[in-house]
Amino acid sequence: MTAVARTLHRHIEVDGLQIFYRESVPDNADEAPVMLLLHGFPSASHQFRRLIDALGSRYRLIAPDYPGFGHSDTPADGTPYSFDRLAGLVDGFVERLGLTRFVMYVFDYGAPVGFRLAARHPERIAGLVIQNGNAYTEGLSDAARGFIALRPGVPGAEETIRGLLTLAATRGQYESGAGDPRLIAPDGWTLDQHFLDQPGRAQPQIDLAFDYHSNVERYPEWQAWLRRHTPPTLITWGRDDMFFPEPGAHAYLRDLPDAELHIFETGHFALEEYLPDIAPLVADFLDRAWKPA
Structure with a gap:
């Protein structure tokens, strides 16, 4: 019989916000390895839907939508959004679910969110799966460096960010560098754009774009964390990423030579193009790396 994941779709309140998440329910739920999947920009937990279908019958996979993304509430208190605040809310989500140990899958924005969580609670991190999630300056393309250099109040800066919130830019993030665009379903960028276009969604994205430099400033701290804790690590990387090119993947090996x-x-x-290749790697890694507390 073919194993097909059962996936629950729920909300949980964190600091007054309703946070949406997907959670697979494996048959051996009490013993199954746990993996927290942290999505990127401009997406949400739906970017992991096929991976959850592929692996969720054997592993407990939990993928939240960050506040201001996907089906989660958008903060409306007027406080500027930042990666520190985003990580704090995801940390609260982890606390609410009672997750005490998990492998963490980090992609794009998921890397700065995830490394903040790891620095706060190293005892929770059983391992890392890193997919186009950067923590080294070598992994920043010229386009990424230009993005990071944007600052509030500089003429044209906000307009440049708003240009990244358009359908053409969203679709471009999926298709740029792809070996065979026919393998990339249009559902991803269509749903991403639907959420980006919702009322109140642009400003949090602009705030995060202006705050991205805070991540680069913390790269040395996160690299030191990796050297100190040496978590089991699987790195899968799209070579022709327009933002985080291949050197960013190899840079991890300086601090994690056994990755x-x-x-x-x-x-x-x-994942859109190479799920059949990446999913077995993740499954094998979880089987080897998972050691409950």
Whole structure:
């Protein structure tokens, strides 16, 4: 019989916000390895839907939508949004679910969110799966460096960010660098754009764009964390990512020489094109790396 994941779709309140999340329910739920999946920009937990279908019958996979993304509430208190605040809310989500130990899958924005969680609670991190999630300056393309250099009040800066919130830019993030665009379903960028276009969604994205430099400033701290804790790590990477090119993947090996590295001929959203290759790597890694507390 073919194993098909059962996936629950729920909300939980964190600091007055309703946070949406997907959670697979494996048959051996009490013993199954747990993996927290942290999505990127401009997406949400739906970017992991096929991975959850592929692996969720064997592993407990939990994928939240960050506040201001996907089906989760958008903060409306007027406080500027930041990666510190985003990580704090995800930390609260982890606390509410009672997750005490998990492997963390980090992609794009998921890397700065996830490394903040790891720095706060190293005892919770059983391992890392890193997919086009950067923590080294070598992994910043010229386009990424230009993005990071944007500052509030500089003429044209906000307009540049708003240009990244358009359908053309969203679709471009999926298709740029892809080896075979026919393998990339249009559902991803269509749903991403639907959420980006909702009322109140633009400002949090603008705030995060202006705050991205805070992540680069913390790269040395996160690299030191990796050297100190040496978590089991699987790295899968789309070689032709327009933002985080291949050198960013290899840079991890300086601090994690035992990490397992796989490079794929694709772009930013590597799972869209290479799920059949990446899913077995993740499953094998979970089987080897999972050690409950």
